[in-house]
Amino acid sequence: MKISFIIPCYNMELYLSECLDSLLSQQLEVSEYEIIVINDGSKDSTLEIATNYAANHTNIVVIDKKNAGVGAARNSGFDIARGEYIYFLDPDDYLAEKTIPVLLKIAHKNNLDILTFESKSVVKRKFPLSKNLSGIPNEIEIFDGITYLAKNKHKNEIWWYLIRRDFMIDTGVRFIEGIWMEDAIFTAELFCVANSMAHVSLDVHRYRILPTSAMRNKSPEHYNKVIHDNAKAAHIFDRLIKNVPMIHRSADACIKRLKTRQQSFVFFLMVRLMKSDISIKEIPGMLKNFKKIGAYPLDEFIGEDYNGIGYSVLVFIFNRKSLINPFIKLFRSFYTLAR
Secondary structure (H helix, E strand, O other), rough: OOOEEEEOOOOOOHHHHHHHHHHHHHOOOOHHHHEEEEEEOOOOOOOHHHHHHHOOOOOOOEEEEEOHHHHHHHHHHHHHHHOOOEEEEEOEEOOOOOHHHHHHHHHHHOOOOOOEEEEEEEEOOOOOOOOOOOOOOOOOOOOHHHHHHHHOOOOOOOOOOOEEEEHHHHOOOOOOOOOHHHHHHHHHHHHOOOOOOOOOOEEOOOOEEEOOOOHHHHOOHHHHHHHHHHHHHHHHHHHHHHHEEEEEEEEHHHHHHHHHHHHHHHHHHHHHHHOOOOOOHHHHHHHHHHHHOOOOOOOOOOOOOOOHHHHHHHHHHHHHHHHHHHHHHHHHHHHHHHO
């Protein structure tokens, strides 16, 4: 079996069919792939849709489990996966036709641990075809993970790369369960230990922008959890940064990029704090802990990965403790009125 698609689902009745159809139209033999759908306690008809597909396609497997979060769902799918390569895909996204065979050919030919590719954001208009399916070069540049991170800006999410299953098993890297930002942690952990990685500029993935997505949930309980989970991610990245072998020729550049990502967790935590009901009195303690691990002040955030006047203005404020409290108080006043 060449590939296992792992799809965690929670209340995705509106989008799951299009996601599954895009996988079934990849022109792979049934024996070459499996689709593992994990129903994570959905309250709509997601489970019914998934089981109907499974009844008509022998290579679709459905796991129905109590809601435990996307990290736990992905781990459950991985535990039964049999493919040479693993692809973690979200159920509200879909793939361009006939792209997976191209990726598998490249990954297998070069014995890659990880192969990354292109994603396109979509709203309502459909983009079923790849824009460059026939224009892929025969040769690709292969790096170890540390060099790849040093040379390339990377996304936090997990839907823009394939993973060799044996490599993932050997590393022991799994999704941390019960927290947000688990994909950002997983991606960085996995990349840091990869021996062979490559990027191909093939237009493959469709990322659907939804106003109802989990990261756009503005309920106080959810919003505050995301804030605290951003803090956890920043502290976990401290361990990742310390584990980068300094004898590696790309160590400094890799650490710089990981530092930027670590400080991005702090930056976006502060942005969310502006709109939250968390007491301003908690901020000094948070910043003190971030300073201990070099995640504050935000001296590595502005650069190649994050730039622009908006970022620069907010970093200027966030790096000056005397400005933070009055700024957030003023912002919350206007934000409350605007709502």
